[in-house]
Amino acid sequence: MTTSGRTEALHLTGERTVPGIPEETYWFRRHEAAYLALLPQCAGAIVLEAGCGEGYGAALIARRAAHVLALDYDEPTVRHVARRYPELSVVQGNLAFLPLGSSTVDVVANFQVIEHLWDQAGFLAECRRVLRPGGRLIVTTPNRLTFTPDSDTPLNPYHTRELAPSELDSLLREAGFEVELLHGLRHGPGVRALDEKYGGSIIDAQLDVVMGQLPGQAEWPAELLADISTIRAEDFEITGDELDRSLDLVAVAVRT
16 A cells, blocks of 8 residues: 555544444544543543544543533534534634633543644643643544554644654643553454454555545445444553554543
């Protein structure tokens, strides 16, 4: 697979993934696994999800949190979230200037977003501002070492800067956070079996289908679509071992 081909494909298979689309099952479950693992951090808390996307994650958080404010920059997305998830408070806003007062929330959740931001340090400063002392910032992001292993420039055209484990750790500490947890998400046994079945990578098998195709026009092999439809959130593992080999990074940082 060429670099240019992979770049063209990525925006069809992982950006702002949504539930209920069979072709997106792998990406949705991979993201859902991180939300579910981090729900205990949100129990009884006032939570801001900074960059809520479709809203399914904020709705999961709302099952455990006292209150969830879902924020996104995109106006149509905000309208969708407000309509589909009435249990949430929803606001349109820029992550560079969070529309909240200082020390007003217990948790800021930022799932698969920081890699899209031009000013990551500025965003983290805003997160620290709105968090109460002792509040927690939850961040997940693709691991640069596995997501774009052969280039300093992200292959995904929607990403501005991807982070390796040590880079995320340093960025959080420099912003005034204490890193409480830094783990990695990877395939569990069931998805590893699919990797083996599809020549080493179930991800590449999916990208090969959509590469160069317009959204909704790719013809998916029935067996591949059936296989990815079986994937569940429980089929991913989150662990502190072998971070450099993880697919996504999962961090919890405390406002000092």
